[in-house]
Amino acid sequence: MHNFDIFFAGKLTPDADPSEAREAVGKLFKLQGQALEKLFSGTPVRIKKAVDVETANRYRKAFRNAGALIDIVPHQAASVENAAPEQAMAPPATTAQPPAEKTVPAADTSADMTLLPANTGSLEDCAPQVEARQIPDIGWMNLDMPGIDLDETPPAPAKQVDTSALSLSDANTGSLEDCREDKPAREIPDISGMTMSDANSGSLKDCDSRKPAQPIPDISHLQMVSPEDEKSS
Secondary structure, rough: OOEEEEOOOOOOOOOOHHHHHHHHOOOOOOOEEEEEEEEOOOOOOOEEEEEEEEHHHHHHHHHOOEEOEEEEOOOOOOOOOOOOOOOOOOOOOOOOOOOOOEEEEOOOOOOOOOOOOOHHHHHHHHHHOOOOOOOOOOOOOOOOOOOOOOOOOOOOOOOOOOOOOOOOOOOOOOOOHHOOOOOOOOOOOOOOOOOOOOOOOOOOHHHHHOOOOOOOOOOOOOOOOOOOHHHHH
């Protein structure tokens, strides 16, 4: 069986109120004053040593309910020995099934997370909190026999379309020529003055419509006038 050490360094959940979380953690361990401030000093403090998975998860759940996060590391894997008096850190009274929690080595507070041992933890504490809603009264409902149409809405009346003016042609007869839209013919322009050059000859230089570069006018006699001078003049 794996044993774990539990450390707390004052980390809070993202949505926790700092003052409320501090008060809630103090109530968990009946601490106040300097003893409580030591837990929130930012230095990892071991609050329990060599506990089993169930106990570690009970601590994790209790701290999350208070708005705080703990670090759970395998026993003897942490080098921090700044432990608070363990007789003052009795296990929280709340009991819960093992939820999941990010575990960060106490000796390396810059790490994001580590893996718990196999077959431990869960994602229960990550589940969104859904408020219970009252179940509507369905006592008047019952199941009918298979094949029975439960929708008693009367069908919509059929539309009456007059097709007396329409007729069908015999099979393999008729065409869609009468549906063709005839467009007036366009006059072909006179291209008798055009010739074709031999293959791989000629160029498109005579089609270049770019204008020749224009000389830049002499503006040396011009000068900038400030708005103030312009108004005074």
